[in-house]
Amino acid sequence: MKKITLFSDGSALGNPGPGGYGTILRFGDHEKIISGSDEHTTNNRMELLGVIEGLSALKEPCEVEVISDSSYVVKGINEWLSAWIARDFKKVKNPELWQRYIEVSKPHKVNAIWVRGHNGHEENERCDKIARDEAQKAKDSLA
Numbered sequence: 004m005k006k007i008t009l010f011s012d013g014s015a016l017g018n019p020g021p022g023g024y025g026t027i028l029r030f031g032d033h034e035k036i037i038s039g040s041d042e043h044t045t046n047n048r049m050e051l052l053g054v055i056e057g058l059s060a061l062k063e064p065c066e067v068e069v070i071s072d073s074s075y076v077v078k079g080i081n082e083w084l085s086a087w088i089a090r091d092f093k094k095v096k097n098p099e100l101w102q103r104y105i106e107v108s109k110p111h112k113v114n115a116i117w118v119r120g121h122n123g124h125e126e127n128e129r130c131d132k133i134a135r136d137e138a139q140k141a142k143d144s145l146a
Contacts, residue, residue, distance in 0.1 A: 004112065005030060007065045009057040012072060012120070012130035013049025014138045021145060022046065023137020024053030025130040028060060035060065038133045040141035047075045049134060051100050054080075055107055064110040072120030072127055080104075080115040 008029040015022035022044040026037040037056050041049070050073035058067065071077055079087075079101065088105070092098035118124045120131065 005063065005065045007061065007067045008070060009054065009067050010070045010126035010130050011050070011053035011057055011076075012127060012134045013046055013051070013053050014131065014134035015044055015046040015049055016138045016142050019043055019045050021138050021141035022049040023134045023139075023141060024049040024056065025133025025137065026053040026057040027126055027130060028057055029126075036133065038137050040137040042141050042145055047073070048097055048100060049138075050076045051079070051097060051104065053130070053134070055100065055104050058104075058107040058111060058113070061111065064112075066112045067108075067114070069113060069115040070118055070124075070126065071115060072118050072124075072131075074117060077115040077117040080108075080113060 009026060011026040013024045021042055023040040024038060028035045037060055039056060050071065054069055054076055087095045087101060118127050120127060
């Protein structure tokens with residue numbers, strides 16, 4: 004099973020507001036950048052969507068280490084998800100995104116690791132810039 008590192012960050016200009024995500028997939032020396040935006044979203048939705056889109060881009064089952072500065076995403080993946088499933092996502096924000104996460108993560112072995120944002124972590128800073136640029140593009144498209 005290939006070992007992949009998935010770095011991801013999300014941004015929203017206003018919460019809710021225009022938002023974007025930036026994801027870097029790394030396998031050895033190879034990197035793939037994935038990004039996207041939404042005209043009306045939240046920071047948490049973009050944080051999670053970046054991980055979903057990154058996992059969706061993998062073409063075979065992999066061991067994936069998700070690196071994120073989002074406690075929501077990291078704790079959701081590592082701690083909260085099984086309880087949310089058990090109660091059928093009642094009183095859970097973004098249930099449709101978490102259900103998409105479950106589907107795209109099924110073939111993979113996923114572990115999420117939290118890093119402090121805006122603290123000099125090279126890939127997190129890159130993902131943050133991509134996410135903010137995508138959010139700005141979404142905002143500009145509304146003008």
